[in-house]
Amino acid sequence: MDKVFIEALQIDALIGIYDWERRIRQTLVFDIEMAFDNRIPAATDAIEDTLNYKAVSKRVIEVVSQSGFGLVETLAERVAAVIIDEFGVQHVKLKLSKPGAVRGARAVGVMIERSRV
Numbered sequence: 001m002d003k004v005f006i007e008a009l010q011i012d013a014l015i016g017i018y019d020w021e022r023r024i025r026q027t028l029v030f031d032i033e034m035a036f037d038n039r040i041p042a043a044t045d046a047i048e049d050t051l052n053y054k055a056v057s058k059r060v061i062e063v064v065s066q067s068g069f070g071l072v073e074t075l076a077e078r079v080a081a082v083i084i085d086e087f088g089v090q091h092v093k094l095k096l097s098k099p100g101a102v103r104g105a106r107a108v109g110v111m112i113e114r115s116r117v
């Protein structure tokens with residue numbers, strides 16, 4: 001299946017389980033792959049026929065900026081659900097990285113894949 005992707009989308013959010021994390025905003029990084037049949041927009045050359053990565057990015061920024069979960073797992077699940085429910089995506093692969101959360105690691109986080117049921 002073809003994909004539409006968003007790579008290294010950086011968004012500041014309230015995230016984390018520790019007290020000090022509840023008082024600051026941290027930069028999270030999202031890599032998102034969304035299944036989509038690109039032959040349709042390729043035939044029409046019309047933005048209306050695409051899965052618009054700008055529109056998805058804007059909505060993800062909105063959701064993440066307004067969120068305040070403890071775990072990255074919870075936030076990843078919420079973002080995947082929004083992409084599937086609001087943009088009609090059949091399958092999404094999402095990597096949520098939390099850079100600098102663990103000393104010695106460039107980033108930690110989660111990778112999930114979810115499908116429309």
Ligand SMILES: Nc1nc2c(c(=O)[nH]1)N=C([C@H](O)[C@@H](O)CO)CN2
Pocket residue numbers: 015016017018021070071072073098101102
């Ligand atoms: N699997 C997870 N492990 C941890 C998380 C998390 O969200 N998922 N969060 C933390 C802390 O918030 C950490 O990021 C602070 O450095 C620890 N482990």
